[in-house]
Amino acid sequence: xxxxxxxxxxxxxxxxxxxxxxxxxxxxxxxxxxxxxxxxxxxxxxxxxxxxxxxxxxxxxxxxxxxxxxxxxxxxxxxxxxxxxxxxxxxxxxxxxxxxxxxxxxxxxxxxxxxxxxxxxxxxxxxxxxxxxxxxxxxxxxxxxxxxxxxxxxxxxxxxxxxxxxxxxxxxxxxxxxxxxxxxxxxxxxxxxxxxxxxxxxxxxxxxxxxxxxxxxxxxxxxxxxxxxxxxxxxxxxxxxxxxxxxxxxxxxxxxxxxxxxxxxxxxxxxxxxxxxxxxxxxxxxxxxxxxxxxxxxxxxxxxxxxxxxxxxxxxxxxxxxxxxxxxxxxxxxxxxxxxxxxxxxxxxxxxxxxxxxxxxxxxxxxxxxxxxxxxxxxxxxxxxxxxxxxxxxxxxxxxxxxxxxxxxxxxxxxxxxxxxxxxxxxxxxx
Amino acid sequence: xxxxxxxxxxxxxxxxxxxxxxxxxxxxxxxxxxxxxxxxxxxxxxxxxxxxxxxxxxxxxxxxxxxxxxxxxxxxxxxxxxxxxxxxxxxxxxxxxxxxxxxxxxxxxxxxxxxxxxxxxxxxxxxxxxxxxxxxxxxxxxxxxxxxxxxxxxxxxxxxxxxxxxxxxxxxxxxxxxxxxxxxxxxxxxxxxxxxxxxxxxxxxxxxxxxxxxxxxxxxxxxxxxxxxxxxxxxxxxxxxxxxxxxxxxxxxxxxxxxxxxxxxxxxxxxxxxxxxxxxxxxxxxxxxxxxxxxxxxxxxxxxxxxxxxxxxxxxxxxxxxxxxxxxxx
Numbered sequence: 027x028x029x030x031x032x033x034x035x036x037x038x039x040x041x042x043x044x045x046x047x048x049x050x051x052x053x054x055x056x057x058x059x060x061x062x063x064x065x066x067x068x069x070x071x072x073x074x075x076x077x078x079x080x081x082x083x084x085x086x087x088x089x090x091x092x093x094x095x096x097x098x099x100x101x102x103x104x105x106x107x108x109x110x111x112x113x114x115x116x117x118x119x120x121x122x123x124x125x126x127x128x129x130x131x132x133x134x135x136x137x138x139x140x141x142x143x144x145x146x147x148x149x150x151x152x153x154x155x156x157x158x159x160x161x162x163x164x165x166x167x168x169x170x171x172x173x174x175x176x177x178x179x180x181x182x183x184x185x186x187x188x189x190x191x192x193x194x195x196x197x198x199x200x201x202x203x204x205x206x207x208x209x210x211x212x213x214x215x216x217x218x219x220x221x222x223x224x225x226x227x228x229x230x231x232x233x234x235x236x237x238x239x240x241x242x243x244x245x246x247x248x249x250x251x252x253x254x255x256x257x258x259x260x261x262x263x264x265x266x267x268x269x270x271x272x273x274x275x276x277x278x279x280x281x282x283x284x285x286x287x288x289x290x291x292x293x294x295x296x297x298x299x300x301x302x303x304x305x306x307x308x309x310x311x312x313x314x315x316x317x318x319x320x321x322x323x324x325x326x327x328x329x330x331x332x333x334x335x336x337x338x339x340x341x342x343x344x345x346x347x348x349x350x351x352x353x354x355x356x357x358x359x360x361x362x363x364x365x366x367x368x369x370x371x372x373x374x375x376x377x378x379x380x381x382x383x384x385x386x387x388x389x390x391x392x393x394x395x396x397x398x399x400x401x402x403x404x405x406x407x408x409x410x411x412x413x414x415x416x417x418x419x420x421x422x423x424x425x426x427x428x429x430x431x432x433x434x435x436x437x438x439x440x441x442x443x444x445x446x447x448x449x450x451x452x453x454x455x456x457x
Numbered sequence: 458x459x460x461x462x463x464x465x466x467x468x469x470x471x472x473x474x475x476x477x478x479x480x481x482x483x484x485x486x487x488x489x490x491x492x493x494x495x496x497x498x499x500x501x502x503x504x505x506x507x508x509x510x511x512x513x514x515x516x517x518x519x520x521x522x523x524x525x526x527x528x529x530x531x532x533x534x535x536x537x538x539x540x541x542x543x544x545x546x547x548x549x550x551x552x553x554x555x556x557x558x559x560x561x562x563x564x565x566x567x568x569x570x571x572x573x574x575x576x577x578x579x580x581x582x583x584x585x586x587x588x589x590x591x592x593x594x595x596x597x598x599x600x601x602x603x604x605x606x607x608x609x610x611x612x613x614x615x616x617x618x619x620x621x622x623x624x625x626x627x628x629x630x631x632x633x634x635x636x637x638x639x640x641x642x643x644x645x646x647x648x649x650x651x652x653x654x655x656x657x658x659x660x661x662x663x664x665x666x667x668x669x670x671x672x673x674x675x676x677x678x679x680x681x682x683x684x685x686x687x688x689x690x691x692x693x694x695x696x697x698x699x700x701x702x703x704x705x706x707x708x709x710x711x712x713x714x715x716x717x718x719x720x721x722x723x724x725x726x727x728x729x730x731x732x733x734x735x736x737x738x739x740x741x742x743x744x745x746x747x748x749x750x751x752x753x754x755x756x757x758x759x760x761x762x763x764x765x766x767x768x769x770x771x772x773x774x775x776x777x778x779x780x781x782x783x784x785x786x787x
Binding site: 355 | 611
């Protein structure tokens with residue numbers, strides 16, 4: 027058995043006998059050799075000559091390109107009591123993610139090349155690749171654009187004002203245009219916050235029963251529609267974060283049919299849970315966008331299957347216990363999600379690992395336009411996850427690697443478990 | 458690789474199991490002596506509370522809760538509910554401590570859970586809580602070993618009010634079975650409306666909500682089976698056995714861009730409107746009343762108004778609630 031960190035770049039590593047997800051997304055039995063942090067060869071089982079490699083036995087397991095999460099909150103700088111880049115990426119590794127995109131709503135907001143660089147420094151002790159998504163406007167105040175060019179040079183891969191959506195149409199158009207010139211997408215948390223003041227969950231029978239103010243689905247759909255119009259006119263790439271409503275999805279479908287460059291993601295919790303799950307004020311079911319109703323949930327499921335929704339992103343949003351153990355309307359929005367994404371993707375995929383990998387790896391890489399990620403190919407960096415699609419296990423707070431435990435799936439028995447996560451040829455997580 | 462099972466059914470089963478887990482955590486693990494909401498009361502709880510309240514009214518016995526300590530934790534202004542609980546507690550022999558937002562650590566940023574734990578550590582055996590956040594009593598109940606009594610939480614519930622309303626109606630009507638109750642006004646923001654709709658429908662009453670869309674969304678009818686909605690007060694009057702008027706705050710109307718004049722024209726209970734209802738129709742109001750707004754003074758003071766009876770019965774019902782919380786009989 028290969029233990030974490032016991033394997034370094036020095037010795038080649040042979041992943042042998044697993045079912046490989048190939049470039050085309052097909053699955054076939056093959057061996058994969060890693061050398062110098064890259065994939066050196068992929069060949070039929072037993073064909074790669076013995077040269078003293080470390081062997082990683084993968085019979086019965088899936089060997090997949092590492093998962094890519096386009097939406098995580100790592101909370102550094104400034105909120106390290108919730109999560110650090112070290113703990114957040116450890117949770118990512120445990121969930122099979124080799125690349126995570128870090129949202130800019132830190133303290134201070136990541137609107138500068140300095141913060142963007144700071145997040146990527148070795149001192150942060152990230153165990154997977156961290157790709158910052160920088161703020162689109164200064165302080166995410168929606169007033170003045172940040173310096174996209176400088177941010178991209180510092181390593182930012184996209185811009186967004188996640189959580190504080192850009193409401194002004196003029197500045198949104200400007201953001202799309204500037205991002206277009208640099209070839210990066212603008213990511214929008216689609217919520218008309220003018221319609222959702224004081225709202226803590228989805229509007230419906232449950233919000234009425236609980237006496238909580240509910241937000242309407244239209245608060246999402248109206249911003250999606252406006253942004254699509256702006257993307258169409260500018261030709262820019264627009265990515266809709268955590269889509270949650272059938273109405274929003276309908277806008278995306280229509281736009282894609284006429285060739286607008288719009289992509290979108292959905293979270294595991296919006297695929298699986300509805301507003302009823304709030305139950306008796308369970309703050310681990312409070313997030314933004316909120317859990318929607320059953321018809322929205324089914325629409326998310328269908329959108330993912332028919333390709334209108336590109337990928338699954340977790341919106342991993344850790345919060346400390348004392349923040350969640352509060353009155354429902356005072357508790358912060360957000361749930362953790364990195365460690366439970368694979369079993370939920372597998373469940374939505376009906377147990378089909380190829381589909382799950384498409385949503386967790388191939389498609390998020392395509393959304394970002396990354397050629398070298400989301401793919402197993404000789405010469406590419408060895409970012410790989412090896413998982414058992416059939417293993418049943420229980421997700422518990424004590425075993426969770428995240429610093430925060432605010433998950434709606436605590437104590438749940440799930441199927442599908444990551445065995446090894448490999449980043450640039452190094453085993454960063456093993457069971 | 459396919460599991461051979463419909464993935465949807467698997468997901469549904471998974472979700473059901475989550476739901477039952479959250480119910481366990483939220484509700485059933487806590488001592489049943491709490492009163493968090495009408496929803497979690499059993500039928501036998503309701504009947505024994507109403508019966509116990511009746512005992513008191515006939516003959517308040519000695520002091521079954523002597524040397525017991527009850528904390529009143531009020532995060533929101535209240536006159537009648539606070540006094541009612543306080544008088545109920547004292548008439549049973551219990552001592553009370555009042556903690557209110559104006560003069561406490563609440564203002565210093567202490568969390569609800571910490572405040573509750575502090576009171577419990579000092580010897581409070583029951584916490585009666587009034588809070589502007591829906592679900593606040595549930596948060597306390599989840600973290601404390603002692604019973605929690607909800608004295609009104611946000612827009613959610615006001616269970617002691619519904620119990621006293623129910624008790625009051627039963628003094629005038631033999632049963633709630635088939636009784637036609639008309640609840641009028643700001644249903645959306647009203648915890649009294651929610652608790653009453655839940656309680657009275659369970660006891661067989663037919664509940665109709667009446668108000669303008671801004672104060673009464675269509676979704677309100679999902680609160681309990683058989684609940685109906687009407688916008689037409691006049692048309693609903695002839696078939697109302699009990700009319701329960703709710704308080705309207707002027708500032709709330711302006712926030713919703715409703716005109717006070719229109720509201721009064723369409724929804725104020727006047728003696729002219731009373732004449733449209735059956736001769737024995739009763740009028741109730743949970744208080745505080747705004748005379749000249751939701752009802753006129755002549756209606757409030759008429760012989761058919763039960764407003765002061767409600768207040769009187771409130772003390773008896775709250776005695777029963779506290780006795781149940783602390784364990785004991787009259």
